[in-house]
Amino acid sequence: MKKGIISEKAPKPVGLYPHSREVGNLLFLSGVGPRKPETDEIPGVELNENGQILSYDIAQQCRSVFENVRIILEASDSQWENLVDVTVYLTNIKDDFEIYNRIYAEYFKNNQPCRTTVEVTSLPTPIAIELKCIATLNRK
Numbered sequence: 001m002k003k004g005i006i007s008e009k010a011p012k013p014v015g016l017y018p019h020s021r022e023v024g025n026l027l028f029l030s031g032v033g034p035r036k037p038e039t040d041e042i043p044g045v046e047l048n049e050n051g052q053i054l055s056y057d058i059a060q061q062c063r064s065v066f067e068n069v070r071i072i073l074e075a076s077d078s079q080w081e082n083l084v085d086v087t088v089y090l091t092n093i094k095d096d097f098e099i100y101n102r103i104y105a106e107y108f109k110n111n112q113p114c115r116t117t118v119e120v121t122s123l124p125t126p127i128a129i130e131l132k133c134i135a136t137l138n139r140k
Helices: 058-075 093-107
Strands: 020-023 026-029 045-047 053-056 083-090 114-119 129-136
Touching (some): 058 093
Antiparallel strands (some): 020 026, 045 053, 083 129
16 A cells, blocks of 8 residues: 655645545545645634634635635645545535535536535535545556
């Protein structure tokens, strides 16, 4: 098994894990959130003084998380079109699913991996979406 891959261009992991790990011809991505790689800022989030979410923009977070996935794929000898399975975690599926689903369709119109979307009560940082992905590698 190859050592885990950590991309300097992606947001730093919030724990002791790599951005991705390859096994055979498959690439497994750790959970990817929308934090900005350069600043760790969470797009569209307003926090109170206790770090609790006051408001957030799910559209901004969707676009950011998709770009972070792309960065990790490219750093790991894969690409967007190689995604074969995506698990999406939303913290508010009732309010956010329609917007997320519309933006997802923009990004995945030419490649449609298997997908599961689930609601969770919270994520490790004050984010509203996280993706867990599997892709194939570019190698033959």
